[in-house]
Every structure is written in C-alpha cells, then in structure tokens.
Amino acid sequence: MTPGAIERLLGGRRQDWQARALRALLRIAEIPYGWIAAARNRRFDRRPELAQRAGCPVISVGNLTAGGTGKSPLVRWLCERLLESGHRPAIVSRGYGARGGMNDEAMEMRLILPQVAQVAAADRVGAARAAVADHQADCVVLDDGFQHRRLFRDLDIVLLDALRPFGYGHLLPRGTLREAIGGLRRAQMVGLSRADLVSDEVRAAIRQQVRQIAPEADWAEISHAPASWITLDGRQEPVAAAATAAAATTAGAPRRVAVVCGIGNPIAFVETLRRAGCEPVAIREFPDHHHYSPADAQAIMQWARSRNDVDWLVCTVKDLVKLRELIVDPAVPVRALKIDVRFLEGEPQWSQRLHEALRGDRRQL
Numbered sequence: 001m002t003p004g005a006i007e008r009l010l011g012g013r014r015q016d017w018q019a020r021a022l023r024a025l026l027r028i029a030e031i032p033y034g035w036i037a038a039a040r041n042r043r044f045d046r047r048p049e050l051a052q053r054a055g056c057p058v059i060s061v062g063n064l065t066a067g068g069t070g071k072s073p074l075v076r077w078l079c080e081r082l083l084e085s086g087h088r089p090a091i092v093s094r095g096y097g098a099r100g101g102m103n104d105e106a107m108e109m110r111l112i113l114p115q116v117a118q119v120a121a122a123d124r125v126g127a128a129r130a131a132v133a134d135h136q137a138d139c140v141v142l143d144d145g146f147q148h149r150r151l152f153r154d155l156d157i158v159l160l161d162a163l164r165p166f167g168y169g170h171l172l173p174r175g176t177l178r179e180a181i182g183g184l185r186r187a188q189m190v191g192l193s194r195a196d197l198v199s200d201e202v203r204a205a206i207r208q209q210v211r212q213i214a215p216e217a218d219w220a221e222i223s224h225a226p227a228s229w230i231t232l233d234g235r236q237e238p239v240a241a242a243a244t245a246a247a248a249t250t251a252g253a254p255r256r257v258a259v260v261c262g263i264g265n266p267i268a269f270v271e272t273l274r275r276a277g278c279e280p281v282a283i284r285e286f287p288d289h290h291h292y293s294p295a296d297a298q299a300i301m302q303w304a305r306s307r308n309d310v311d312w313l314v315c316t317v318k319d320l321v322k323l324r325e326l327i328v329d330p331a332v333p334v335r336a337l338k339i340d341v342r343f344l345e346g347e348p349q350w351s352q353r354l355h356e357a358l359r360g361d362r363r364q365l
Contacts, residue, residue, distance in 0.1 A: 002285040003067065003266055010168045010175055026174040034171045037179045044149040051152035054128035057139045057358050058153040062146025064183060065167040065176040067288060068264025069159040070193035070224055071144060072105055072318070073341045078141050079109075079116050081354065090137035092127045093144060095120025104289060105143065107321035111234060112338065125151045139358060146187075147178055155357035158187040159222075162198045163268060165206050184214040189353055194268050195221035195344055218353055220346025224268070226276035227340040230317060232324050236338065239276050254279035257314040258304045258332070260323075262290030269316060269337075276337055281309055292319075297326035305331040 001009075008014045009022065044050055059078060063069040075091060082089040095103050102110070106118050117135035121127040124142065128151055131137040142151065146158055160166075167177035184190060190210050195203055207219060229237040257278045261269055262285070270280050284303060286292075292300075300323075304313040313332045315323065320336035327334060343350075 002287060003264055004285055006067075007164075007267075010170070011164075012168075023174065027170070030171045030174040033173065034180070037171065041149070041179065041183065051149060052125045053152045054125065054140055055132045056128075056137060057155075058128060058142055058151060059139065059155045059157065059354070059357060060142040060145035060148075060151075060153040061157045061159065062142075062144055062148075063159045063161075064146070064178060064181060065161070065164070066172060066178055066264075067161075067176055068268075069161040070222070070265075070268075070339075070341070071159055072108060073224060073339050074157070074159060074191065074193070074222070075105075075141055075143050076109065076113060077341045078354070079113055081351070082139060082141075083113075083115070087358070088136055088138045089141055090117040090119060090131035090135050090139075091141050091143055092124055092131055093118070093120050093142075094122055094124060094148070104318040104322055108317045111230070111317065111321055124148055146183070154359070155189065155353060156187045157189040157191065158184060159191050159193050160206065160210070161265060161268075162192050162194045162203065162206065163265065165192070166209075181209075182213060184210060184217070187214055187217050189220065189350055190214060190217045191220040191222050191346070191350075193222050193341075194224055196223040197268065197271060218346060218349040220350050221344040223342045223344055224272055224339045225342045226272060227338045229335040230320060230338055232320070232327060232330065232334050234324075237335075239337075255311045256281050256309055257312045258307050258310045259283040260286070260300055260313065260315045260319060262286035262288060262292075262319055263316055264288045272339060273314060273337060278312075278314065280314075282307055290322075292322050292326060294326050297323055301327060301331055 009019055061071050061075050063071065079089050091109060106120055109116065109118060117131060117137060119127040119131045128140045131140055142153060146156060166181055168175040171177045192203060192206060203221060226239045228239055255278050257273065257280055259270060259273065259280045263269060266285050270283060273280055284300065304310055310332060313334045315336050317336045317338055
C-alpha cells in the first residue's frame with residue numbers, strides 16, 4: 001500500500017464501509033501493541049542500568065511515528081556540525097531494508113557525506129562499539145533510535161512532522177504512533193519538521209501540547225529547503241540553475257516534472273519541489289523503502305517518456321541511490337533533489353545542547 005493510500009485510510013478520508021471495517025479491526029490490533037510498547041518502556045524506566053554505553057557520546061535522532069518525519073536531513077546536519085568542530089562522528093542504524101549491507105538511508109549518506117563512517121546492525125550496542133573500535137569514532141549519531149533503549153544515549157532528539165505530528169491519534173497499526181505520546185518525556189530536544197507547511201496557529205498548538213508533556217525539552221522549528229540537484233552520476237547542480245534554465249526556455253514558467261518517490265511522506269516532497277521552481281505534473285508513488293527492480297526502472301522511464309509535458313523525472317536522493325544503477329539510457333533527464341534543514345527557531349539552544357552532550361570536549365559546535 002502506498003503512503004497516500006495509508007494516509008487516506010488511517011486519516012479517515014476514506015469513508016466507505018470497507019475502510020471503516022478495516023479501521024475497526026486495526027483498532028483492536030492496536031490494543032496488544034500498546035500493551036507491549038508500554039511494558040517495554042516500563043522495564044527501562046524502572047531499570048535504567050539496562051541501557052549499555054558505547055564508549056563515546058551518543059546522540060539519538062528518532063520519532064514517535066512510523067514513516068517519514070525528515071530525519072535524514074537532520075542526521076546530515078548533525079554530522080556536518082560535528083565534522084566542522086573537529087569530531088569524528090559515525091552513524092549507527094538498524095539498517096532496515098538493507099541489501100548488500102546498506103539500506104537506502106545509508107547509501108544516501110555515503111553519496112553526500114562519504115567521510116562519515118556508517119555501521120548498520122540489529123544489535124546497535126555492538127554497532128556503536130564497533131564504530132569506536134573500527135572507525136575511531138569519538139561520537140555516534142544513532143539514526144532512528146528513540147525506541148531502541150538498550151543503547152544509552154547522551155542526547156535524545158525527537159522529530160515531529162508538522163503535517164501529522166501524532167500519528168492520527170493512534171498507535172500502530174490503527175495509527176502510526178510507535179509508542180504513546182507520553183514518551184516525549186524522555187526527549188531533551190523536540191523538533192517540528194516541515195514547520196513552514198502549516199500555519200502559525202497549528203505550530204503553536206503542537207508546541208503547547210509538547211510543552212505539557214516535555215516542559216524541559218528544547219524546542220525547534222525546522223523547514224526543509226531545496227539545496228541542490230543531484231544527477232545520475234552523482235554531480236551536484238545548484239537549484240538556482242534549474243530556475244535560470246526554466247526562465248530561459250519557457251519564458252519564466254516552472255520546470256514541469258514527473259515525480260517518483262518511495263518515501264513515507266510524498267506530499268511534503270512534492271511541496272518542496274514547488275519551492276525549487278518545479279511544477280509536478282504527475283506522481284508515481286511506491287511504498288516506503290521500496291527496492292526498485294529493473295522492471296520498475298523500465299516502467300518508470302516508459303511512463304516518464306509517455307508524458308509529453310515533462311522536462312525532468314525527479315525523485316528523492318534515497319530513490320536515486322537505488323535507481324541510478326538501473327537507469328542506463330534515460331529518455332528523460334533524471335534529477336534528485338537534495339534537501340537541507342533550515343532552522344526557523346531554536347538553533348542556538350540545540351547547538352548548546354549538542355555541546356553539553358559532548359561532555360569533556362571544549363570545542364564549540
């Protein structure tokens with residue numbers, strides 16, 4: 001099921017009898033899931049000594065919900081700040097959906113930040129220790145680690161997606177919450193990603209709800225800004241170049257693009273494309289973390305070629321790293337949009353928290 005179909009079902013936009021019946025069944029399945037998640041959290045709350053140390057500071061970036069909240073650009077931002085301050089960060093992840101030892105997030109990071117070591121394993125305690133022993137990391141960024149409590153962390157960062165911050169108000173599988181929203185109490189930093197896509201009133205309401213649960217957490221509001229285009233061979237082109245080319249060829253009209261994405265939140269990606277000077281005229285969704293086959297790539301190119309109104313085929317970087325080996329002779333130019341985070345609020349406080357987490361190191365971030 002595509003992310004769009006899931007949103008229509010769980011968000012209640014589908015009101016046919018089949019959808020209502022399925023939501024009722026999912027609500028029943030939500031109950032045992034909630035019991036298990038709560039029991040696991042109680043175990044670590046009562047016995048904090050169960051969390052094992054990695055041998056270096058650990059900064060976790062996670063979320064309350066399944067699906068895309070924009071963690072990858074924030075993980076990259078953290079690693080860039082750490083590198084700039086003279087640290088040797090490594091990224092540790094579970095490696096969900098990995099093939100050949102790396103999943104799509106890891107391949108994306110290797111393309112953009114090749115100097116940062118990555119270790120993926122279900123045993124993230126072992127992976128973090130391997131990052132220290134094998135890669136001489138002096139700090140670890142734990143990707144998607146909020147619910148992985150067996151690894152001790154010095155800083156817990158939680159991202160909420162402004163478009164759907166609390167998972168439709170239900171735990172999995174009825175909603176997308178991985179745990180009850182009270183879990184935010186464990187976070188020292190809470191960020192509202194894609195904050196620029198909602199009104200000031202909506203942002204204030206989300207912030208107030210977070211404040212009631214985690215009053216001590218530092219708050220930040222973050223937007224996702226178009227940074228550059230990446231070609232099939234890995235070259236980066238300024239986003240401004242696309243706007244200039246469009247102005248020269250179509251009298252200032254936006255570049256018309258067909259969009260392919262296998263991510264958790266395609267709606268937000270399409271909106272970011274518009275901000276990059278594009279007009280998405282067609283979109284083809286795949287499930288999150290989709291593994292593209294040669295047949296998929298061929299069908300995608302045929303679909304793009306059949307659209308006479310398309311200048312480019314555009315995807316996310318996570319999709320590009322999986323498609324680039326499969327598309328040998330593109331009939332339509334292919335580009336991925338690299339996205340960076342921009343802080344609308346809270347960056348100084350977050351930088352200070354990062355400095356404090358790297359205790360014993362006097363170099364400011």
